[in-house]
Ligand SMILES: O=C(NCCO)c1cc(-c2ccc(F)cc2)cc(O)c1O
């Protein structure tokens with residue numbers, strides 16, 4: 001049967017990227033998605049904003065919701081200080097299987113822990129599974145209708161601390177209106193919008209950066 005889009009993206013990485021070189025994995029995926037087949041990675045334009053926030057926060061503990069093929073996972077992990085771990089959650093087993101191979105190809109597997117399952121089920125288990133007390137940084141890039149329930153869950157599970165940074169992809173396209181309304185109006189968050197474009201297109205999209213105030 002016909003290969004899937006994630007499998008074709010993985011094949012491009014295995015064919016064109018330099019093994020053990022995260023930047024070449026990132027560049028190969030961006031080239032493939034721009035010139036061969038669009039895919040829903042955060043991409044190079046929004047990726048530069050993601051990089052700058054990760055460098056600014058320099059997190060000791062980081063969580064990504066929505067791995068997909070591992071593009072942003074590699075983008076984030078390549079910037080993390082030694083000894084820090086990025087936990088990434090993916091519901092779709094086919095996406096997770098490709099992401100594991102792309103993460104391994106990049107050589108960053110020791111900085112990344114990919115967990116398969118629903119974020120709503122896994123978030124309450126972060127303390128027991130990983131001994132995590134709080135997250136310094138959370139990147140939201142999964143189902144857009146899960147952004148709001150999942151940050152409320154992070155609050156309830158006391159996984160956010162004063163100064164924790166949330167960075168959300170796709171707040172315009174496909175859009176996360178209920179999440180935006182919440183973080184922009186809640187007294188518990190200070191929020192800022194970084195205008196950009198939907199990956200590999202001219203369509204408007206952007207990232208919302210929100211600081212949890214405790
Ligand atoms: O659903 C998304 N992510 C979760 C996957 O499990 C997602 C979708 C899109 C997108 C798709 C179709 C379109 F027409 C426009 C945007 C973009 C993204 O960056 C995304 O993260």
Ligand SMILES: [Mg+2]
Pocket residue numbers: 040041042141169170
């Ligand atoms: Mg996205």
